[in-house]
Amino acid sequence: MNATIETIEKEILRGGEYLITDVSSEGVFTPEDFSDEQKQFAETTEQFITNEIVPHIEEIDHQNFDLVVEGLRKCGELGLLMMDAPEEYGGLELDKASSMLVAEKIATGGSFSVAYSAHTGIGTLPLIYYGTKVLKEKYLEKIISGEWCAAYCLTEPGSGSDALGARATATLSEDGSHYLLNGTKQYITNGGIAQLFTVFAKIDKEHFTAFLVERDFAGFSVGPEEKKMGIKGSSTTPVILDNCKVPVENLLGEIGKGHKIAFNVLNVGRFKLGAGVMGAAKMALEVGIKYANEREQFKRKIASFGAIKEKIADLTSAIYAAESLVYRLAGLLDEKLATIDKGSEDYYVRYQKGIEDYAAECGISKVYCSEVLARTVDEVVQIHGGYGFISDCPAARYYCDERINRIFEGTNEINRLLIPGMILRKAMKNELPLQAEAMKAFEALMTPSFEEVDDTIAFAAEKVLIKNLKTLFLILAGAGVQKFMDKLADEQEILLAAADIAIQIFALESAVLRAEKSTPVFSERKRELLKAAVTVCAFEAAECVGTAARKAAFYIEEGDTLTMILSGVRRFAKYDATGLLAAKRALAEAASESEKYLFG
């Protein structure tokens, strides 16, 4: 019996495990695996955004928040706010793949999508995960119907990335019936339109705790709208707590355990942000392709020039990797969460633990996808030339709206530090045999390789590359740990480089596994394009990892060991990208012909 359970658990790739093991494409979830129902969720969302939100984006960006509130209410009618809520409170409890797919499609709604994401994500999830029955009965229906809008108040003027450095306080009243909250929260998304706020404050200036605060509670007020660089139609305000009276039953979770709520909600939030920005990147790319097909210079469509083709091909491939990564992670989480008994008392505790196990991958989703979007909107402005710099041009809005994604839900720096941090912590707790694998990697470094690529295997060269990149990660992580021991956390430059390597490996592996798995369902022509995209992804990952690894080697080592590791970088980050130019041209030409992102 025990043996059976063990084998079942073993089949699900655990968080961080991808770095030390060969992964087969068999169990990987891909967009080609969506059910008919999931495709319908996507269609409903897409049509709703296209018909009801996109025509009003301009007005929304002029801060007509009534349109945002009305849009959220319509989302409520369509069931788009109830995906994560438990069935007993009228929710649907859909899997992560479904909620990521909806997040991806919502993302084309500009500022509206930010209001939506904050509402359904950080706004609603604390209540779902940590709310008592009483609180859920009181608030959840209002939230999932869109009658009320929700917000999350963590950041303060003095504490952003250092979230636990919050200064807001909570003091229990003498009669023990309520807490008095004091302090100022800053940059609160949905501040101007929300009725329910998850507020973090320290009880007795010490115990970091979350509270559910209604807009109408005495002592609660909202400051003026911030003037922002982008996502102008999403409400962002300060929240002022001046002896704000919060009934004791509105305390969320446990006293002093607010950090659990703050961080666990952020794990899902980061993952979902990745899905959203990937959807936004697809849309921006499409606009760029269409413009390149229309615009003529030197009596030719600019889409016919290699300079433009290369951009379109690179972006298509990067988005393909982002998309593969997001749904692979959704599949992993769904598999993991499916093993937890929904009826059990501690369901959400185990649910959180399940998600926490993939905290590194959630961070990867956030960083990789937001940087793919950054690159996309930058190149899409470039494709538009001077017109891209004019505010009326949609590309200009995409460019401004994008910037915040690399800042909120944990800056990309904080997330990068967290990625190797989580993995090393797992190694310390003996949850990942990182040390043993690092030893093997060092041995590999000192053993000459005569390994030849077996051409009979699909994507053989890319699989060898992935394996080698993992070896490289282990060599550098091992070297870093050996040199700095538990002080490695202070060597942020090294951790950032390690994060880049871990991120690239996860993205490339996701792209290759998906390509392998979905090859049979694609036509001959699509298969060629798939191969082309994988070639571009592999070339870029090898280059990026090569740079990060060399940097890390210089940061960590010197002398003979440095020389040895540098030769290892040359060997393990090597990729024969023969046909790269033809691959890019084929991708660009197909993308221009269909005027779409090719694989979604």
Added chain:
Amino acid sequence: MNILVCIKQVPDMEAKFAVAANGVWYDPTDLAWRMNEYDEYGVEQAVQLKEQVAGSDVTVLCIGTDKAKEIMKKALAMGCDRGVHVADDEVFSREPYEIAAIIAEFARDKGFDLVITGMQSQDRGSAQVGLLVAEMLDLPGISTVVGCSLDGDGLALSRELEGGVRAKVRVNLPALFTCQLGLNKPRYPTLPNIMKAKKKELITIAVADLLKVAGRQATTALFVPQKKGGGLVLEGDPAELADKLIGILKEKTTVLS
């Protein structure tokens, strides 16, 4: 009211089409598929009538490959009660008479008060199927409907004619009508309804059980019309132009020989 609504799966019309190897239809490779737009209005109308008349039942029928079930699930999520999938891998080679005969064969003796179809399909566009079904079932058939409301025991329909003219038609049930674009505003299936639709009945019938007629027409070729050659603009001074023109006429025509 017992309603039958017929739908078809068609390619997304924004796709780039290529003629298939058989030369008589388009190549389905790599196309995205959706519900025929005209039929979406039909499904919406059927569901609206159901909501207005207590005890109504809506059956959605679709002839097609297994993939066609995708749009049937959408129709069920929009509010149809049950689905009948007529499994036919050769659906793209059927001519309108055969398609109509399959539908009529299914609908006969089922006691439908109303049959709704799209005015035409976006791909073949014959606009014949609905009216042929009406004829085969001996029902009054009303085409190009842009308005529909209950009127006593029957329906008050509005038809769109050429030149912006409308016609009002009253019909007793049973009857059949075909939907023009703009008849109503098709709803988005909500997420809860998409989930509920999973539990609705969706039966499959082999096309051989319903197809009792032979086709009477065949498409012999499908092709993209050749672009007419663009005009040629000559520039230069008059003497030079005359020389050029004479040169072209000699080279490309026989008028000067």
